[in-house]
Amino acid sequence: MAPPLLHLKEIGIRFGSEPLLKGAELQVGEGERICLVGRNGSGKSTLLKIAAGMIEPDSGEHFLQPGRTLRYLPQEPDLSGYKTVLEYAEAGLAPGDDHYRAQYLLNVLGLEGNEDPAKLSGGEAKRAAIARALAPEPDILLLDEPTNHLDLPVIEWLEAELKQMKSAIVLISHDRRFLENLSRVTVWIDRGVSRRNEQGFAEFEAWRDKVFEEEEKEQARLSEKIRQEEHWMIYGVTARRKRNMRRVRELADLRQQKKEHRGPQGTVKMTVSEAETSGKLVSEAKGIGKSYGGRPIVKGFSTRIARGDRVGFVGPNGAGKTTLLKMLTGELTPDDGTMRLGASLEMVTLDQKREKLDPNDTLASVLTGGRGDMVILGDQSKHVMSYMKDFLFTPEQGRTPVKVLSGGERGRLLLARALATPSNLLVLDEPTNDLDLETLDLLQELIADYSGTVLLVSHDRDFLDRICTSVITMEGDGLWREYAGGYSDMVAQRGAGVDAKREAKALKAKARQENAEAAEPAKPAKKSGLSFTQQHRLKALPDEIAALEQKIAKAQKLLEDPSLFSANPDRFHKTTQQVGKLHELLDALEEEWLELEGLAEGA
Known part of the structure; x- marks a missing residue:
């Protein structure tokens, strides 16, 4: 088994009278996708900062493989001290890293790079910090609430970008869908200790409930054992003649164990004050x-x-x-x-x-x-x-x-x-x-x-x-x-996020082209052209795209009927799925047309 890239062992840290973490562990292997979960205030962000080397724990070991690179994305990035956003993003690069990647990521995220960091909104500052963290393509990415202040197109782009990266990722987020789509391992911080499950966030709640159930059973067994020992202590024949000191000590230990046990953190109890019923x-x-x-x-x-x-x-x-x-x-x-x-x-x-x-x-x-x-x-x-x-x-x-x-x-x-x-x-x-x-x-x-x-x-x-x-x-x-x-129904009907993804693809293609032009000396233009089949295909594609758009428009018009969902839910869902597939086919035809058009222009 390969050694971990990063290993935090027996981590303990105290803020005030109560320990925040006691014996917590975090092990990150090559390419692993780990979500770090727990209640607010459980110590998730603190553990991530310890992993990033920003906080020194009171106890425990911190190991990072020599030569490995690590980048940390904070919840609230600090851009002070930098003249421009690009300067801030490039500060995360190491010697030998591709400096153009910082500019490319800023552009994809809707920033030019010449913005004044002091004048950025919360969302713009978070996007700049994402560009800084992702640009070096590090061995380990530590991400603390990366989706905060981001809109849906950027969240979907970030999710796709992280999926294709080779970096190991440790992720804290309140966005369930984001966690489910990215994580393969779950580390749960609970009452100062860490528990690890070799499954993604989708299985977390069932696992957590099972842990609590076993804990309740264990506490019930402990209470019963204490009751039996107390009964022996008071009524046992042996106890009346002479005390068995070993059993006395065991009873004291059991009582202390029960006293020190911290049950699951309290749950929020929400009630809502309702006014008189409004009109229909x-x-x-x-x-x-x-x-x-x-x-x-x-x-x-x-x-x-x-x-x-x-x-x-x-x-x-x-x-x-x-x-x-x-x-x-x-x-x-x-x-x-x-x-x-x-x-x-x-x-x-x-x-x-x-x-x-x-x-x-x-x-x-x-x-x-x-x-x-x-x-x-x-x-x-x-x-x-x-x-x-x-x-x-x-x-x-x-x-x-x-x-x-x-x-x-x-x-x-x-x-x-x-x-x-x-x-x-x-x-x-x-x-x-x-x-x-x-x-x-x-x-x-x-x-x-x-x-x-x-x-x-x-x-x-x-x-x-x-x-x-x-x-x-x-x-x-x-x-x-x-x-x-809901949101998924809307996505299937209209293909939400498609425009944002297309823009990202276009920028990526442009970046590759500019990098290639910068790396290679200019060469004389080489003639190229379309085959007979490609020429025929280029002429046919606009009609196919138009026909497909008509089908989508017809299906969407049907879905706009507000009574369809309640009157015929099966037809609504089938039409929704059909529209989603038609959008996928339309994307493929448009990309094929753009590719052929590009070849024709190069002729």
């Missing part, structure tokens, strides 16, 4: 439009949202999702068309950027609105400290300021406040950011039980699939369209 109609748009600076953000969009619908909004960053959402909820007036809102709407919004939290406010004050110590939940009230425990906050945190919270804790606090406010319309803007997987599961269950309407903006494909009854996505040039079903 929640929002109706007819031909609405909005433009900024002459650029159409939304154009001629119509929809009808009814009580109980769960509608997802997807698209690239800057596409106008928030603008459309604000028009549909009455916060923004459209330039064109008409909007109608239902009766008795009580809306609560979960803010993506956490800006609605006063950093100097205490947790208790945020949840009570500064009014007493009770949280009102519908027609009931609950003490704020008890309500905080439902969201995994300790009583000691009640009087601490918001500014000391981590991103995940802020997310939980916003959830707690939003769900305590009576509502029949929930507007969730990126609610999955920084939440651990167990909290996401409970949020999903809560939304499923919520009798009101949910409008959801998210880049989390799995969450969209689990929640949505329909998805609204940008088609380009201000056009938006609604598709029945």
Whole structure:
């Protein structure tokens, strides 16, 4: 068996009175794809920083094979000290690395390279950091929440790029679909120790539940053994004559073992305060439009949202999702068309950027609105400290300021406040950011039980699939369209992400061509031409492509019928699969046409 590229052994580290990690291990082999999972605050990011050599543990061993390269992608990249984004990206390269690859990756990720790092948004900074980490094509990639702040086209591109890389990867992410598609090994950090399963994230939950089940059985056996030993100690004949000191010591050890056992971390208990039922109609748009600076953000969009619908909004960053959402909820007036809102709407919004939290406010004050110590939940009230425990906050945190919270804790606090406010319309803007997987599961269950309407903006494909009854996505040039079903249904109907992938392919081809031209001296043009068969094929392809586009348009028109999904789900799913296959065939024909056209132009 080949030695590991990286091995962390018996890692221990303490922050404050309690140890964060105690005896944790991480072993990374050649080309392995490992996902690192665990609750918020369990020590995942700390272990990754120890692996990257950024933190020195209190105890344990750190081994990296000599000559091997390692790159680390932080959750919050720091670009300070660099004049341009390109300079920052190239700083991750080693002597002998291809410097053009940094520029190529920046371009694919939507950056030019001459941007001022101080003026980047969170998403742009993350994309620059991804380019820096991937450019050297290292032996080991350590990625901490790489999909945070990224939109769907970039997430799908990154997933495809990581799949084809030869690097070993250790990955932390809250994006289930991303983890399932990339991981082959799972390392679970739980109560300071690590457990390893030679299966990907898709099998994690079943494995975790089995571990907890075995642990419960073991604790039951331990309790029974203590009971038997205590009975012997008090009533045993031998004990009345003389004490068996060995059994006394064993009983003391058993009691200490039970005392020191830490059960699984608490679970979030979510309840939602529901207002009076709204009318059947929640929002109706007819031909609405909005433009900024002459650029159409939304154009001629119509929809009808009814009580109980769960509608997802997807698209690239800057596409106008928030603008459309604000028009549909009455916060923004459209330039064109008409909007109608239902009766008795009580809306609560979960803010993506956490800006609605006063950093100097205490947790208790945020949840009570500064009014007493009770949280009102519908027609009931609950003490704020008890309500905080439902969201995994300790009583000691009640009087601490918001500014000391981590991103995940802020997310939980916003959830707690939003769900305590009576509502029949929930507007969730990126609610999955920084939440651990167990909290996401409970949020999903809560939304499923919520009798009101949910409008959801998210880049989390799995969450969209689990929640949505329909998805609204940008088609380009201000056009938006609604598709029945979740994210995967929408992908099958329209081929989401195809445009982004084509752009990446084109840039990659361009990069190869420019590299080849730079490496080789100029040569006289060589004549080339098409064979008779290729010429015939080039003439026939446009008609085939047009016919295929007509078939796709016809099938999509059928899918646009809002009654199809409920009236004939089998036909809906068959048509959805057909559209997906037609899109794949269309891509192949277009690539064939481009290749032949290129050969013809070179003649």
